[in-house]
Amino acid sequence: MADTPIPLEVRNIKKRFGDTEVLKGLSLTAQKGDVITLIGASGSGKSTFLRCMNLLEQPDEGELVVHGEQILFKETSKGREPADWKQVVRMRAKLSMVFQGFNLWAHMTLLENVIEAPVHVLGKPKKEAIAHARELLERVGLSARADAYPAQMSGGQQQRGAIARALAMDPEVMLFDEPTSALDPELVGDVLKVMRDLAAEGRTMIVVTHEMAFARDVSSQVIYLHEGRVEEAGAPADVLENPRSERLKQFLAPKH
Amino acid sequence: MIDLHGYGPRLAEGALITIELAVLSLVLAILLGLATASAKMSRNWVLHRVATLYTTIIRGVPDLVLMMLLFFGGQIGINMITDMLYDRFGVDIFINVNEFIAGVVTIGLIFGAYMGETFRGAFMAVDAGQIEAGRAYGMNHWLVFRRIRFPQMMRHAIPGLSNNWMVLLKTTALVSVIGLTDMVRVASEASKATREPFTFMIIVAVIYLLIASLSEWGFARLQKRYDVGYGEAD
Numbered sequence: 073m074a075d076t077p078i079p080l081e082v083r084n085i086k087k088r089f090g091d092t093e094v095l096k097g098l099s100l101t102a103q104k105g106d107v108i109t110l111i112g113a114s115g116s117g118k119s120t121f122l123r124c125m126n127l128l129e130q131p132d133e134g135e136l137v138v139h140g141e142q143i144l145f146k147e148t149s150k151g152r153e154p155a156d157w158k159q160v161v162r163m164r165a166k167l168s169m170v171f172q173g174f175n176l177w178a179h180m181t182l183l184e185n186v187i188e189a190p191v192h193v194l195g196k197p198k199k200e201a202i203a204h205a206r207e208l209l210e211r212v213g214l215s216a217r218a219d220a221y222p223a224q225m226s227g228g229q230q231q232r233g234a235i236a237r238a239l240a241m242d243p244e245v246m247l248f249d250e251p252t253s254a255l256d257p258e259l260v261g262d263v264l265k266v267m268r269d270l271a272a273e274g275r276t277m278i279v280v281t282h283e284m285a286f287a288r289d290v291s292s293q294v295i296y297l298h299e300g301r302v303e304e305a306g307a308p309a310d311v312l313e314n315p316r317s318e319r320l321k322q323f324l325a326p327k328h
Numbered sequence: 329m330i331d332l333h334g335y336g337p338r339l340a341e342g343a344l345i346t347i348e349l350a351v352l353s354l355v356l357a358i359l360l361g362l363a364t365a366s367a368k369m370s371r372n373w374v375l376h377r378v379a380t381l382y383t384t385i386i387r388g389v390p391d392l393v394l395m396m397l398l399f400f401g402g403q404i405g406i407n408m409i410t411d412m413l414y415d416r417f418g419v420d421i422f423i424n425v426n427e428f429i430a431g432v433v434t435i436g437l438i439f440g441a442y443m444g445e446t447f448r449g450a451f452m453a454v455d456a457g458q459i460e461a462g463r464a465y466g467m468n469h470w471l472v473f474r475r476i477r478f479p480q481m482m483r484h485a486i487p488g489l490s491n492n493w494m495v496l497l498k499t500t501a502l503v504s505v506i507g508l509t510d511m512v513r514v515a516s517e518a519s520k521a522t523r524e525p526f527t528f529m530i531i532v533a534v535i536y537l538l539i540a541s542l543s544e545w546g547f548a549r550l551q552k553r554y555d556v557g558y559g560e561a562d
């Protein structure tokens with residue numbers, strides 16, 4: 073459909089920390105329903121790239137277009153900054169992030185976590201937000217835990233709760249930063265299952281992960297990053313099954 | 329029954345002044361403390377310097393000296409301003425530094441510096457991921473502060489707050505030097521007049537203790553409220 077805006081377009085993002093250039097010009101287009109997985113060795117810039125997408129990090133160069141809206145930047149003495157923080161707040165509300173360390177708000181119950189941003193950022197009526205939150209908790213299998221605090225839940229439950237919190241925003245795009253890396257192996261499956269369901273229902277997702285089976289089965293596109301550059305990108309069948317670069321072959325080789 | 333020689337009502341009034349003074353000073357100290365902590369954590373070096381200067385001065389000068397400086401110095405300063413207004417513009421006003429307000433301002437200023445340290449430590453103890461999640465979900469600075477930073481910070485701040493409050497409460501006894509009739513001053517007048525210092529000082533001590541234990545109970549409840557969600561097993 074020509075008239076529905078593209079959920080997220082990222083063009084030529086560059087980012088340096090001090091003297092080291094961590095992202096050396098990265099681009100990506102997430103069409104509606106795309107699941108893009110970012111893979112790469114630790115330190116290759118996956119998290120930084122993801123964090124640039126919702127401006128938790130400020131890219132030094134490059135463009136962001138969220139749901140057709142171009143993000144405006146201005147040059148300051150301290151470097152480039154968003155020109156309009158209201159716009160940033162608005163775009164962040166469209167991109168929900170799921171963190172490696174869950175980051176559910178510790179002083180709120182699970183239900184309170186899920187309704188927090190819809191009520192206070194989007195201005196949704198509380199009653200409506202609660203009803204929606206209960207549906208979402210049901211979906212991620214946590215109905216019984218609505219009144220629990222994060223510290224009372226397992227890592228897997230917290231991460232599924234964090235996914236419910238992300239869904240509550242009705243996001244254009246969901247950003248996942250290694251959502252299963254901090255979990256005990258036996259808890260990973262539940263979280264991946266929820267993510268597979270989301271992909272199946274046509275959610276637009278950008279996922280940093282080391283779960284190759286997930287990447288292979290679910291992605292529309294796989295991007296392999298090496299030292300802040302795209303080394304290889306394409307359909308999972310090409311990138312994961314027939315890697316061209318030596319480095320990617322090494323990276324994918326089973327480690328013993 | 330203890331014979332108060334008719335000083336009962338005045339003593340009660342004095343106690344009320346002590347309490348009002350302490351509570352208002354506490355409010356001011358908390359506001360100043362939050363501002364100081366924010367200034368010290370900000371990247372703006374001017375704010376940082378000002379806040380550092382403030383805490384250095386307050387911590388280095390005895391409370392009693394500060395109180396007299398602010399009270400008498402404050403009066404002189406205000407007089408200079410009103411004199412100037414008269415000379416320049418013919419405006420004739422006279423402002424007398426009210427002892428009560430001077431007391432609140434001085435104690436508030438002193439404890440604002442200590443609260444600043446308490447709050448700074450408490451703010452830094454909040455996990456960065458919690459703040460980041462707020463930002464990632466579209467909260468602006470104020471919303472992040474109100475909904476996440478502040479409630480999570482309080483858990484770490486309450487022990488220090490409670491401590492500062494106890495010391496602040498006792499510091500109110502110093503205001504008699506600037507002529508405020510708090511309960512210590514009433515008691516000391518009564519002691520001299522009746523030659524029964526023991527009776528009146530015991531009463532004052534008991535009232536302080538009573539306020540202190542009540543506050544301790546209050547702070548324990550507050551701590552419980554802000555500890556919600558942390559580390560309790562299911």
Ligand SMILES: Nc1ncnc2c1ncn2[C@@H]1O[C@H](COP(=O)(O)OP(=O)(O)O)[C@@H](O)[C@H]1O
Binds near residue numbers: 089112114116117121
């Ligand atoms: N806030 C920061 N300050 C300085 N260096 C950083 C910061 N964040 C990340 N880096 C550096 O940037 C590089 C990429 O990091 P990151 O994006 O976290 O990689 P990945 O997620 O792929 O492991 C690493 O070398 C890391 O040390």
Ligand SMILES: [Mg+2]
Binds near residue numbers: 250
């Ligand atoms: Mg990472």
